[in-house]
Amino acid sequence: MPRSKRDKKISLTKTSKKGVALKQRIIDDIRSCVEKFENIYVFTFTNIRNNTFKEIRDSWKPSRFFFGKNRVIGVGLGRTVEEEVEDGLHKVSKCLKGERALLFTDCTKEEVLDWFKNHKYDEFARAGNIAPKSVVLEEGPLEQFSHAMEPYLRKLGLPTKLDKGVVTLIKSYEVCAEGCVLTSEQAKILELLDIRMATFQMCLKAHWSKKNGFEKL
Incomplete structure (x- = not known):
């Protein structure tokens, strides 16, 4: 056999x-x-x-x-x-x-x-991915985040402060521009904002x- x-x-x-x-x-x-x-x-x-x-x-x-x-x-x-x-x-x-x-x-x-x-x-983009669109945050409160997140958001590059306990952007901020290569900080911000840019x-x-x-x- x-x-x-x-x-x-x-x-x-x-x-x-x-x-x-x-x-x-x-x-x-x-x-x-x-x-x-x-x-x-x-x-x-x-x-x-x-x-x-x-x-x-x-x-x-x-x-x-x-x-x-x-x-x-x-x-x-x-x-x-x-x-x-x-x-x-x-x-x-x-x-x-x-x-x-x-x-x-x-x-x-x-x-x-x-x-x-x-x-x-639809998935969250990672560092190194190409942004398919621009994302700009307008000045004002970011009420989806707790006050405890504010130092971390600032560390990621967002121009934030606490205003009466509310996380607030002190000026408009471009998270990413269409066609740019995402950094790890940009990818994390997009994930925190629940913006999915990858497939x-x-x-x-x-x-x-x-x-x-x-x-x-």
Whole structure:
């Protein structure tokens, strides 16, 4: 009886014992998912936030997502024809570059394509993002903030003071200009103001199935 591809041993060198255990667990999880699910999708993502992604993970159960540690995930799938645990999976490994991740699922291709096409999430921008619009605060009270926040707002750069216990801008202030690269202070001010300038979006790049093999999307 021929030996299963999934029985291949892997050498994890230059790694601490704790690191080896973690990497081996990821590899084992990947191989378990290969055996369990019919389809694997490779997708890119931008402006990811942990809370949003946790909600997505929960909504897709029992499907499984893997992101980060592309090299380790690639080892789990097999990076070459000789190493791959199912035919064609080395092609999936080659797609794992930069901010890319995997979805293991039994959902139909039509269901997956439709969901990825129609789901985007407004998120808070981070330092380094480009501001899509200008935001200017007018002089006057900022009643959404408690008096205890005033020193912190001033530290972020807002020209504030306490006026009878109310946080107040002493002059108009441009938080950001359209097209500017946001600083960490600007990003934090926008978050405190509940102004979301980024979009968390995922874009499908490739698909592998046990029935049809690998294809680019």
